[in-house]
Amino acid sequence: MIASDNATLTETLLTDPAAGPLKRTPLYELHRELGARIVPFAGYEMPVQYPTGILVEHAQTRTAAGLFDVSHMGQVRLTAKPGQSAAKALETLVPGDIAGLQPGQQRYTQFTNEAGGILDDLMVTSTGDHLLLVINAACKDADLAHIQKHLSATCEIEPMFARGLLALQGPQASQALARLAPSVATMKFMTGAYVVIDGAECYVTRSGYTGGDGYEISTPAEATEAIARKLLAQPEVKPIGLGARDSLRLEAGLCLYGHDIDTTTTPVEAGLLWSIGKERRVQGGFPGAAVVQKQIAEGAPRKRVGILPEGKAIAREGAEIAIAGKGVGKVTSGGFAPTLGRAVAMGYVERAHAANGTKVDLLVRGKPVPAEIVPMPFVKHAYYRG
Amino acid sequence: MSMKYTNEHEWIRVEGDVGTIGITQYAQEQLGDVVFVEVPAVGRTVAKGESVAVVESVKAASDIYAPVSGEVVEANAALADTPGDVNAEPTGKGWFFKVKLSDKSELDGLMDEAAYDAFVKSLG
Incomplete structure (x- = not known):
């Protein structure tokens, strides 16, 4: 009998019993109307897929445009108190170069702890006047408390958790959104601007979580549904659930918090050194800077890598990575990559085994599946850089 | 004979002393797009309740259990290339494997169609 760590079919099909009342985004009724399968996610009732299914939704986003409801994510506005700098204040909590952000520029960074x-x-x-933060749904209450604890003296902190957040992603996202707001067509990747859509003042950034071109649109709560309907009325656009959001980000090699990164992984181990400002690497000044600086200088003990299994078996989160029967790491995300028609994975391995081309085995249901460490992303990024 | 069902959302259709096994329409709908199926080796002896196959959707891997004891006499090798058959025809082309039953009385403990339909309804 094969040792198995799979769910039973019954367990897989069971929706998690709700831990306390679940919240709803401004688009809940629209998701129901569109026939979404709703699941509990990070305390919200969210659409995991619509009737066409994850593979069709994935392809839609890679070839045309997909609309995602990500209103469960947290939005926070920081404004400097008189005589203070919000960017300098935030830099005490993150390793990113925030002070160097020009008005309208966006950056990816991390809140770190004292261990890095x-x-x-x-x-x-x-x-220009404020910093706008977008944080993960499952972390947003803890993040807000963290920000309030450390930045209340220097910043006005406004949680905007009721606002809507829509992601419009895909190669035709620009032409679709530009029909409603022409100015977005020339925005470059990782920039943001206030844009009026359907009469409502929104904040639009050219960014996303698919590896492709696209936008995230922060909307007033009461305007969210009307804007979503306007976007869905564009011929290029279809609704996309959290299932395809996960397969899209996996192909793009992007980290999912709580899986590929968490309190036990540093930005260096996670391969996110690119997101740490050059001066900040030297000067530090963020929690855990000493650990991060030591890893930059000496190398991290382990690294997040891309892994391509041979054959069709899918290695999922938790699968052991081994060389000649000896464990060298663990898979943190793994699944089927619809664009490639094959399984892909990412995970952490000891530094000595992290080089591209290294042959490893992934233990899937107790059986070794040959695999190779490869560069990420698995599917080339297609950001709009002008 | 007609189909019998398990509370693990599998069906078995017995002709003579060989049962064909797959997952139900409800199961495939709930799983979503199936992207990988691992079927048991022909000749393997399986016990009722033993994990013998795997079905993976984009989101998750699930075990498939032998609803009866016996010997695997055929497995649906075509699913390796066309796992989507499980979604398209869960009780047809999407079958998983066939077992030569060692104890036909094990079928008595399984649900008939009416009982399974009521079971699915009870899941909401």
């Missing part, structure tokens, strides 16, 4: 571990990852955009 990652409390959450986030996007930061400077409007």
